[in-house]
Structures are given as structure tokens and as C-alpha cells.
Amino acid sequence: xxxxxxxxxxxxxxxxxxxxxxxxxxxxxxxxxxxxxxxxxxxxxxxxxxxxxxxxxxxxxxxxxxxxxxxxxxxxxxxxxxxxxxxxxxxxxxxxxxxxxxxxxxxxxxxxxxxxxxxxxxxxxxxxxxxxxxxxxxxxxxxxxxxxxxxxxxxxxxxxxxxxxxxxxxxxxxxxxxxxxxxxxxxxxxxxxxxxxxxxxxxxxxxxxxxxxxxxxxxxxxxxxxxxxxxxxxxxxxxxxxxxxxxxxxxxxxxxxxxxxxxxxxxxxxxxxxxxxxxxxxxxxxxxxxxxxxxxxxxxxxxxxxxxxxxxxxxxxxxxxxxxxxxxxxxxxxxxxxxxxxxxxxxxxxxxxxxxxxxxxxxxxxxxxxxxxxxxxxxxxxxxxxxxxxxxxxx
Numbered sequence: 001x002x003x004x005x006x007x008x009x010x011x012x013x014x015x016x017x018x019x020x021x022x023x024x025x026x027x028x029x030x031x032x033x034x035x036x037x038x039x040x041x042x043x044x045x046x047x048x049x050x051x052x053x054x055x056x057x058x059x060x061x062x063x064x065x066x067x068x069x070x071x072x073x074x075x076x077x078x079x080x081x082x083x084x085x086x087x088x089x090x091x092x093x094x095x096x097x098x099x100x101x102x103x104x105x106x107x108x109x110x111x112x113x114x115x116x117x118x119x120x121x122x123x124x125x126x127x128x129x130x131x132x133x134x135x136x137x138x139x140x141x142x143x144x145x146x147x148x149x150x151x152x153x154x155x156x157x158x159x160x161x162x163x164x165x166x167x168x169x170x171x172x173x174x175x176x177x178x179x180x181x182x183x184x185x186x187x188x189x190x191x192x193x194x195x196x197x198x199x200x201x202x203x204x205x206x207x208x209x210x211x212x213x214x215x216x217x218x219x220x221x222x223x224x225x226x227x228x229x230x231x232x233x234x235x236x237x238x239x240x241x242x243x244x245x246x247x248x249x250x251x252x253x254x255x256x257x258x259x260x261x262x263x264x265x266x267x268x269x270x271x272x273x274x275x276x277x278x279x280x281x282x283x284x285x286x287x288x289x290x291x292x293x294x295x296x297x298x299x300x301x302x303x304x305x306x307x308x309x310x311x312x313x314x315x316x317x318x319x320x321x322x323x324x325x326x327x328x329x330x331x332x333x334x335x336x337x338x339x340x341x342x343x344x345x346x347x348x349x350x351x352x353x354x355x356x357x358x359x360x361x362x363x364x365x366x367x368x369x370x371x372x373x374x375x376x377x378x379x380x381x382x383x384x385x386x387x388x389x390x391x392x393x394x395x
Contacts, residue, residue, distance in 0.1 A: 005039055005230040010240045017247060022255055025057045025248075030069060032244075034209060036237065040224030042080050044234075047241045049073045053085065056252045059263050071096050072212050079218045093215060100213040101181075104174050152186040169205045176200040177210060177217070184216040193217065194225035201226075265358040266318040267349040269310075274317055275348045276360075276390065277305035278341075299335050299371070304342040308335065308371055308388075315383025319347050321360040321390045323367075329389060331372035338395065339369045367392040 013032050020028055029052035037045035051057070071092055077084040078093035086092065159179040166172050176196050184193035197217065200206050211217040232240075267274055275288070281303075288300040288307035300307045310317065311333045347358035370391045376384045 005035060005232055005237075007232065007236070010232070010237075014240075014243060014247060017244070017251070022056075022251075023058050025251075026052055026059060029057070029248075030072075034072065034212060037076050037212060037218075038208070038221050038226060039230045040221065040227045041230075041234070041237050042076065042222050044237045044241045045076065046073070046080075046082065048244065051245065051248045054248070054252070056255065068096060068100070068209060068213055072209060075213060075215060075218050076222065079215060079222050096213050097215045100210060104178055104210075152182070155182055156187060169203060173200055173203055173206050177214065180211075180220075181214050181216050184220055190220050190223065190225070193220050197225070263360065264318055264320040265347045266316060267347055267358065268316045269314050269349045271350050272312075272314045273307050273309050273350065274319065274388075275305060275307045276319075276321075276345045277348055278303075278343060279346060281305060297335070298333070299337060301337060301339060304340055304345075306337070306339060306369070310373060310384065310386055310388075312376070312384045314386055317386040317388050319388045319390060321345065321362070321392065323362055323392045323394075326368065326370055326391050326393045329372050329374065331374050331389075332376065333373040335369075335371040337369050338366060339392070340366050341392070362392060366395040368395055369393075 017025065017028055029048055033045045033048040033052065036048060074084045074089040074092040075096050077089040084092065159175060159182055163172060163175045163179060166175055176199060180193040180196040183189040183196065197211055197220065211221060285302050288302060289295050294300040298309045341362050341364055343362065343364050345360045345362050372389045374387045374389055376386050
């Protein structure tokens, strides 16, 4: 495997963490945890991820491109029967699985043979066979085995033929993942799934995170299918995680920041608006900016949620939230209002209304809120990218 573990690789990981600035700790620890889990060292992977999630480790912005990175341990916790960071890991694990699944399958719809067009090598498919392709694509996109589509054995045959038919590396990699997932999920052939994954990992263009995002393949990894690819045993890897813990404790102490910064999240915005809302929103509470004067003042409060409109044309924003006494800041625009908060608030935007990853810990209560648009840069397409500070002072 191109990402195999060895004493030299683990030694380089420690050296990288020794030299790295704190802003790079999260990514290094995250990748190391993924490598350990992929090789079946589940407990050791969670020890490393615990270091990643230490409050003193700066958290990178949770944009959509990093969404899966933050939630991959939830899939690992679910298949390993462990508690997740937020409690029961199953809902988030299935959400990650579904998000990956729907992005893997659709590209193949353009590859589906039609009557009169050469499809599989040396074969033109009839209507029934073509429908098998479409049925399989739908089945692959669904997070659970619904029983739709062709017979499971026929589905594996179709995917193997598709793999032979494709030429582009990224499409072949996706086809390998779909085939491995199908073998493990619908046929229970974990050993064959591992063989397909082995060819996936051997490709230099493979995205090493994706197998852990699919629940059936995460189970194959957690079961130790790739332990043989590693020259280390549990004792050596356990000793490594001990050294890692001591290293991170020393580095955090040397950083000398008793008050690590709170989380900051970035979202891409539509309609120039972002929202801070409770985890569950009352669908019958009404729409933001539906009352007279709300558009002009720049914010709209409904229950425990608020929608905030930026000055100018905003394409994205990075939001930091602080709970405590209000402090003076230099800002281009400031909004002030009262908000009755029911608990934690979640940063969302149009199209991300069900987001549960961008969480700010906020105790329930009434708050004086100050939203400060601190600085702006021009992003691609001429839209504004704002840094925003939200302060909540108990009323």
C-alpha cells in the first residue's frame, strides 16, 4: 500500500509534529489517525484523534471541502461500537456515508451503455441489461441495502465490467470503491472487498480518506484486513502513541496559550446571508426577513435563531463566536440585538440548513449580541469574503 506503516514512517510523523507550527497539528494528527485505522489499529487511531481534538489544537475552518475530514472518526466509532465525539455516532456516520455515496455513483451514469452503442467490451446491451445498469447505480447511491436493482451477483459483474471499460484514473478509482462497497455490503464478501481496496490503495491518485467514509468499507478496515501491509504490531504502535502523547503534551505546554482560541467556521453563502440557529429549527416558525424593516437593518430573529445579512455582496465568510463581556473591536459594520438562546448555535447558510458540524457551544439564556464585520477581501468572481466576530454577553 502506498501509505503503509513502518517504523521509519512513524518516526517521520513524530519529527513532523516536532517541527510543525500549531496551525498544522490538526492535519498531521488527523492523517496519522486515518492511516492507523486503515491498518486496523482502531484503539490507537482514536488515541491519536483524541490528541487532534484537544482544545489547544487549532481547528481548521469547517468548509464543505473539509466536512468529511472532521466527521470521519464518527464513522470509525460507529463501526467499532464506540461512543462518538457527540454521543451516538450512527446519525453522523450514516450522513457521511450518504454524502460520499451520492458523489461516487452519478459520474457513471454518463458511462451507461445504450442500445446500439458499444458498452461493455465486445457487447451491445439490450434494454433489460441497460435497465440493470440504472438500477445498480440507484442501489449504489442508497445508504442501505434496499434490495432494488439487479441481483447482487449481477451487480458485481456489472461493476467489474465497468472497471474494465473505464480508462481515466479517477473514474477507475471510484469504480473500485463502488465494487468493494458492493461486495462487502450486498454479498458479504469482505475478503474480496479487501482485495479490490488493495488495488485502490496502490494507485497514486487514490483519495485515502474515502474508504473510511463508507460504512461497509470502514468495517473491513477495522477488522484488520490490512494488518499484513504493516511491519508493526500492536505493541510497537501502542508505544508509538505513548510517545506521541508525550510529544504533544510538551508542545502544548511550550505554546503557552492557556486560552486557546474558540472554533472558527467558514461557509459559502447564497443570498448574502448566514444564520446562527439551534440544532433543530421549528419549520412552522416562519421565514427570515419576512417582517418590515428587517432587510434594511441587516438581521432577522426568529425564536432562538438569527439570519444576518452582510454589507455588499458576500460570497463567503469566516465566523468566530465568543461568549462573555463585550469588547470593543474595529469593524466595518456592526449589528446589535437581544437573542434568547436555547443552547448550542450552529453556523448555517442557504443550502446548508441542516448543518450540524459548525457548532458553537453556548449556554442557554438571554444575550446581548454584537455581530461585527471585521475585514473583507475580494474572492473569485468579485464577491466579498468577510471575517465576522459574533459576541454574546449574558443579559
